[in-house]
Amino acid sequence: GAVVSQHPSWVICKSGTSVKIECRSLDFQATTMFWYRQFPKQSLMLMATSNEGSKATYEQGVEKDKFLINHASLTLSTLTVTSAHPEDSSFYICSAPWGSNYGYTFGSGTRLTVV
Amino acid sequence: RKEVEQDPGPFNVPEGATVAFNCTYSNSASQSFFWYRQDCRKEPKLLMSVYSSGNEDGRFTAQLNRASQYISLLIRDSKLSDSATYLCVVKGLYNNDMRFGAGTRLTVKP
Numbered sequence: 001g002a003v004v005s006q007h008p009s010w011v012i013c014k015s016g017t018s019v020k021i022e023c024r025s026l027d028f029q030a031t032t033m034f035w036y037r038q039f040p041k042q043s044l045m046l047m048a049t050s051n052e053g054s055k056a057t058y059e060q061g062v063e064k065d066k067f068l069i070n071h072a073s074l075t076l077s078t079l080t081v082t083s084a085h086p087e088d089s090s091f092y093i094c095s096a097p098w099g100s101n102y103g104y105t106f107g108s109g110t111r112l113t114v115v
Numbered sequence: 116r117k118e119v120e121q122d123p124g125p126f127n128v129p130e131g132a133t134v135a136f137n138c139t140y141s142n143s144a145s146q147s148f149f150w151y152r153q154d155c156r157k158e159p160k161l162l163m164s165v166y167s168s169g170n171e172d173g174r175f176t177a178q179l180n181r182a183s184q185y186i187s188l189l190i191r192d193s194k195l196s197d198s199a200t201y202l203c204v205v206k207g208l209y210n211n212d213m214r215f216g217a218g219t220r221l222t223v224k225p
Contacts, residue, residue: 006158034213043119043202043217044159093158104213106158
């Protein structure tokens with residue numbers, strides 16, 4: 001089946017630094033990648049949709065200058081959290097659709113802690 | 116009102132019990148429906164799609180009622196390994212129109 005590899009699994013960074021999260025589709029071409037954020041005991045919230053070769057589409061309330069998304073190839077999408085603050089601490093997860101009704105395949109998630 | 120609502124639980128049941136989860140959605144134009152399972156600090160994994168006629172996969176049965184905008188998941192003969200959070204997921208017409216419920220937490224005890 002379709003696999004999305006996400007790295008790093010967890011990261012601790014200092015306030016003000018930037019963190020890059022990568023998602024790679026291993027055995028299929030992901031023309032679209034969704035980026036979600038999940039706070040404890042809450043549902044996944046869609047942050048943005050990246051499309052290969054074009055600008056990402058951000059959901060309302062998500063700062064595009066803070067969460068930089070790049071989808072330069074059919075197998076790689078990245079999310080960079082710039083100037084991270086403690087309130088950015090969360091579980092970030094990517095997902096790509098495959099098949100017409102197979103749902104979505106998720107990366108393993110990145111737990112970001114900003115101290 | 117949330118777009119996808121689930122009873123958060125937790126549901127604590129003994130091994131072998133039958134447990135049912137409910138989910139309601141607000142968008143009547145929703146096209147596809149899924150149940151995902153999410154283990155603690157892990158990514159969600161597709162448990163099963165939900166079809167209008169209802170569908171079964173081993174001990175798991177999913178039902179959809181479009182008129183009532185209601186989805187259910189029934190787990191029979193619960194196992195310890197069924198302990199997880201179960202997410203109701205509703206998809207609209209477009210790929211980015213996918214909405215997750217907050218999840219229902221299930222703990223199966225010996």
